[in-house]
Amino acid sequence: MVDTKKTEEVQVIIPANEIDKVSDEKWEPKIIAFLCNWCSYAGADLAGVSRIQYPPNVRVVRVPCSGRINPLFILKSLQVGWDAVLVSGCHPGDCHYISGNYYARRKFSVLDDLLEFIGIDKGRINFSWVSAAEGEAFAKVIRKITKKTRQLGPNTIFKEDQ
Amino acid sequence: MEKIGAVLTIGGGIAGIQSALDLAESGFKVYLIEKTTGIGGVMAQLDKTFPTNDCSMCILSPKLVEAGRHQNIELLINAKILKVEGRAGNFKVKILKKALFINSEKCTGCGVCAEKCPVNSIDFYNEKLSRGKATFVKYPQSVPLVFSINQDNCIGCGVCEGVCKANAVEYSQKDEEVELNVGAVILAPGFDEFDPAPLKVYGYGKYRNVVSSIEFERILSASGPYSGMVLRPSDGDIPEKVAFLQCIGSRDIHHSKPYCSSVCCMYTAKEAVIAKEHQKQVNPTIFSMDIRAYGKDFDKYIIRAQDEYGIRYIRSRISLIEENPKTNNLILKYEAEDGSLITEEYNMVVLSVGLNPPDDAIELSKTFGFELNEFNFCKTSTFEPSKTSKPGIFVCGAFAAPKDIPESVIQASASAAHANILLHSARNSLVTKKEYPTEIDVAGKPPRIGIFVCHCGINIGGVVDVPGVVDYAETLENVEYAERNLYTCSADTQIKIVETIKEHNLNRVIVASCTPRTHEPLFQETIREAGLNPYLFEMSNIRDQCSWVHMHEPVAATEKSKDLVRMAVSKANKIEPLQRTILDMNHNVLVIGGGISGLTASVGFAEQGFMTYLVEKTAELGGFAKNIHASIEGSNVKEFLSNLIEKANNNENLKIFLEAEIDTIEGYVGNFKTKLKSKGNKENKNNTFEHGIIIVATGGEEYKPTEYLYSKDPRVVTQIDFEKMLFESEINKKVNKIVMIQCIGSRNDKNPYCSRVCCAEAIKNSIKLKDLHPEKEIIVLYRDIRTYGLKEQYYREARSKGVIFIRFDEKLPPELIKEEENLIIHVDSPNIGKLDLDLDLLVLSVGIHPPYESNEILAPMLKIPLNDDKFFLEAHVKLRPVDFATEGIFVCGLAHSPRSIDESIMQANAAVSRASTYLSKDEIETEGIVATVDISKCSGCGLCIETCAYNAITMDEEKMVVIINSALCKGCGACSSSCRGSAIDLLGFTNEEIYLVINEVK
Amino acid sequence: MEEIRKSLNVIVKSLISEKKVEYVLGFEEGTLPLKPVPLYIEKEEDIDRLIWNEYCNLNLVKFLLEEPHGKKIGIILKNCEIRSLIVLINEKQINREDIVIIGVPCSYGIIDINKVSKLLDGKEFTEFKKNGNDYTFKGVGFKKIIKLQDILSDSCAYCKDKNPVEYDYLVETPNEFKKIKDEDFDEYFDVIEFEKKTPKERWAYFKKELEKCTLCMACRNACPLCYCKLCFIDSNQPQWFDKTDDLSEKMLFHMTRAIHLAGRCTGCEACTRACPEGIDIHLLYKKLRKMTKDRWKVDKIELGEPSVLGSYKIDDPQEFMVKED
């Protein structure tokens, strides 16, 4: 155990680059992100190492490969009340498992099209390719989908009128 | 003399890393010495890699981590060689470890010291394009992730010591000397970029918008100075017109760089393409002499660069660059191919600098006592391309000659093979197998979860309310214990974790700290030492994903941390111990193909004492090389080949089947079973044997030309026929005018690839002719002369001996006209114009193509892929050039792609080394994270089989359910997510576990 | 229709008498009008009960799944059903050589009995007469004439794939194929129309339809391509569904089932006709078929082709990915 006072006193001073601030009173979306271990998760790490700031709305679930993601995971996430879902994997060609992301891409486009078709906010499901070297790109994606989800408001998917 | 089971690898670039990993996996202790403070070399600086545009860091970082944590590899960073004694099998090497001024044992790589360092100095990783600190780590993903102080920049203010919670800063630290005892040395010091500053004409260093290609590489990189934006240094504008100048410090006698640097043509094309992708306003122009796209799929890349990306190629060498002082634009003067003088203005100029020998080359050769060649690269020979002049000291990568990443990786493994062969008797003598307590059986026991939350100095604690997180964690399901540590990863905490597990008899452990990608193995190791199965571990990343990225939102960051911990807990409640399956490894090898590659590989295995079965479909060994008399370097191929065949015949570990073909192959890595069928030789029929490894060396064939009256007119021959005349018979007195035409059956629509060897072949023969009959006239009609690397010198020699080279455009190929009995070649050259050449002998430089039939039979049999050109397709173009996605099968020689004899030998040895990483083990252990199938749910639709990239899934035709071979499964989960009947699940990431995590929304 | 039945008789007779198959699967009249039932023709005398008409509304392929491999069976099919059989052959559920396919070109398409009862406000009809495209329904206290196109299964109305692509025997028919919609209609006309609606309207539609769902699984069980040993909705580890009849549960079920049919559904619409609540879900599946055609150029399912979700092209469209800007 450590002497807590000591650690809490310390102030971290870092030049604040443009950050989407979270004001406490208004509602904030909760977003679940499935990241592949080899590229996107590494990209998120790089964002961290490079101290790139992005909104704190995302909860990351690490999976070996975007090919691991069953569309059911995404639907279930929406059903249990996550306000949005992000699935991110290696760029086409970079898949650590050779072709996982190609199969994933087909599954995702089916899901994406269907949700659109039945009239669900597409904004709630997001797919992206982020490489291990793209810390900034990862942050951008998070900023983007957080903004989008804020506009969409709380997830009432499969429930009331869209 | 006693042989030492350890190897010293010098240089932490991709070549050094690859050879180190190979040897460490083959049962040798490896000392990997790096002169800077982190491994990764130049590849870590690259943005993308040609010809696939793979993200360099994406493919490299797993190797970095693996090398960094391999228990047989010891990294010595910031070190240099002092003294070497002894000989092959037993060297004593004295090393100087320069002080880092930060204790790497204690340093956790948290980086606060660097943040706080007031010094604004130069960042070398970003090629001086951005500023760095005195306390620094080479680059964010650096391995090992330890900081050090650059004394030259340090002002000794003492801030870093103040902020370092781990008390790792030690200004007093001194350099220390260590002595190593190794059996072999592998040289992989890499190269230095040519410094264009001295070349006044380009104004590098004078004009800010003239940058070197490696600087441009950083500019392109997402982690570079402009985070991926293409901007020009002078004013940060997007440069619309960018000129790439090739052969800066290559093919240039005046600056004593007569050789070709091999890689510039491709990396320039790549940089142009990526620049275009990053900023579509950018219009690149490339100035080059020849376009040397000689490698596998390189030409396709160049064609795409031109057609899809509109990249403009101009064949010329820039004579002068001047700057427009107002705009900082650059004015280029050059002579177009038609001779006209042109002046153009560009916004930015990139100098494609060549590869130099490393500046410590001479020093190295002195300390180790091996020879350098005239360019100060390491001296090697055609038939032993990875051996130095000194026994026991091997070389790989750009230090042997300029080469690209795959060739470096190939040679890295090749040099490792030599070490394997030299030291096989001492294998496993110095590697320590770790002893663990027997695993505690947690079956059926309710989860007792322990959570360790890390302050990471102030990295987490400074933002996230760590005590709050701990209190929260204690309230969660089945959490028996929670505590916080200053550094959970520090050595003392590991001991604490082990004690805590025992004291509270925990059976699941969670660490909330940084990223599992670097630290999971460490903690898994720790809980294993406490008797827990390493998979009973979960991690939540509250540093890289909370404190570091939400620095100004402590409340939100804390909330997020709690959520992440809660998610980890709910998964931890379900996780089960996973077992790594153990498979027996059969130590025999099957080599398919008895050419130079096949033979070299077979001998390589046999000499290590592995039983090797060599299967050759023809009646004699030697393959295509039988027709070749000498290499371009002048080495005697015939003699070498007969020695090699003799070696093969005399080795009792080597069983040769001539006139034999594969009938069936079944099984998987370590457990193959092969049945032969006769191809003439009856006794091979139904000959069956078991083996653990397969080497594919099916070679290539000479293209049989249909063009230019070949086989219709005796005066039209191929290079091989011509070589026969030159070396075996006499050139007919009447034959005085000889014309050669290049690229017959290569670089056309049917065979779009370059056959790589024909240029050298033509030049070799023309030099030979000129040596025999200086009076005879010889003209070579070519599209590009591709004498890459050190072969360039023979191109020059040929020219100096009076061989005439005339370029033609692929759209206007030379025409052969037959007037009465005279042959006349009509050629329209871009630089000389229309010519009619009468001739006595026409020599066609015919290309190489794969043995289409046998490859197409073999590929499905082995379940390995072919590329569009029907050459075998390796697992990864860049970093696994001899492996296949299917484990235990390797490729070498022409089966992979057209290549010269020395390159084939290199690749054959590489295959030996890659295979040795398996053969050196009695059993192979597979990952615990693998897919499993519940056959009661499987309806045998076979979708999973389609999606498995590793052929790990097969159909049980009896029961109509699938079987997963965990030996081949890599645990990606593509099968599981495809299975509609949820019959397949992925251990470690089961549906149930993910479901629970998903349910943790709040 | 009568000619078809005659030529069917001949083929079936020979198959039975020559013992080429253990039985031939066809239809006979059921106990209710417009409700024909599967007929297992084992003996020649059974053949007289064989019927063939536009209200043979089940996909008989479903019944092949119960039979063991190696058992020779004859079956009378329309093309959409043949295509679903092809899927099952591709997915190794059925051996091609076990099945003798008697292909019948589909003339009208199939009547959707749910549409009939809707048009009759759920009243019972005890008899019906057919006159060209007019169908007259009689019941207690009413008599109503309905046009064929108003009770035809939706996919049939726009179907352009009516001739068997795989068969052992082909019944030659005078091509009775009636144009139900105008000359140059797009096969996916109704999907395209629906896509023009606003998301709100689309959602409102599916919400209204699926709220009727009782999760009775008739759709799943009528579909020949739903052959999982344990359906995801029945799985309890993890229990993706709590089986309460919340709308979200119904959505989750129908969406997931749709994804499972991506690149497989052949549009026989047995599911829609089987629904006891008369839910019209066919658009969802037709959208799937349009999608595989538009996205991956896989129009119709062919024998021996790789499955859509088990294959890929490097340049598959990915416009839906999050764009950097």
Added chain:
Amino acid sequence: MVKKRKKKKEKQENQNNQKNQDNPKDQQYSIEKIIPKDKFDSLIKGLYKDFKLIVPKEAENEIEFDYLDPENEKYQFPEYQNLRVSPKKFLFPQKEVLYSFEKEGTGIKIKEKEEKIDDQIIFGIRSCDARSYKILDTFFSSGKYSDPYYFSKRNKTLLIGLACNDPMSTCFCTSVGGAPFSSEGLDAILYDLGDNYIFKIISEKGIIFEKYVKEYPDVNKVDLKKKEELATSARGKIQFEINLDNIEKDLDSLFESDIWTKVARRCLSCGACSYVCPTCHCFDVQDKSDKSGGKRVRIWDNCQSSIFTLEASGHNPRNSGKERTRQRIYHKFNYYLKNYKILGCVGCGRCIKVCPTNRDLRESLKIVVETAEKA
């Protein structure tokens, strides 16, 4: 269609049990009023003051039972034979929350659901559906316990029937002890004579209706004669009859018989039949919960689903459609007789109508009886 049996003896029997079917012994209240159709609405309004009314209502493309709302303009029975869906769900909903629970510290707190149930009348229910409540009553009160969730509603519910002038083609109530005009299980019944209704009080509970109808005239002979005629003609319209007197014994002998393969052959194992069946009452109990708490719900289950009897071990005693189909028939026509001495089927014919593959329960019963007779 299936022919009626012409055997004289049976005819006799039918006549007999016809009698006691139409006028069950237990009824001795002689309140029988004539209500002109134009007065019908005021009767409704009257009842509405004190009861919630569940009546057949026009819905989208069909007629279904639903609550009548007061502002509703004049109510008249719509034209209907019987409804596709029985009113079972009003006493036994497809989804019913039993109670909810919240996490409290380390334990949980159970919250009983409090729902206020008003007195209600299911109005216009057919004889068969009325009889189905008798079966449900027996089931939910069988053994040691009576089901509070069912009876909390049942005890507040009265049944006013509407005798069935036009049975459907699939009706076979007379074969299972019912009849189109049967008043069994009802508290009161209406007979539709064209211009008038006869309103007749049947049960003791039904007496409560007296005050709503007392101003109306008593029935006369003519009306009663007309009613008898209608009853006979209604019975005449039933197209299928089978003697099920020995069905329990018949089935006892046939459990292992191979007829079940034939009977089940076309079954898709969907649950459609049991979802529309007025007497099917199997249910499943599910907990829907998250970290904070949750609720326990009871939902309809159905014995045709393959996982109905799936055991944790993976073993499934009713693995194939054959066993499941057999179970459904045994439950209604054998086990019920054994356990409660009544048949579990009221012959409403809904399962026949709804079955996607037209598996006809009447056919199955015929096969059973004939096979048993042969044996």
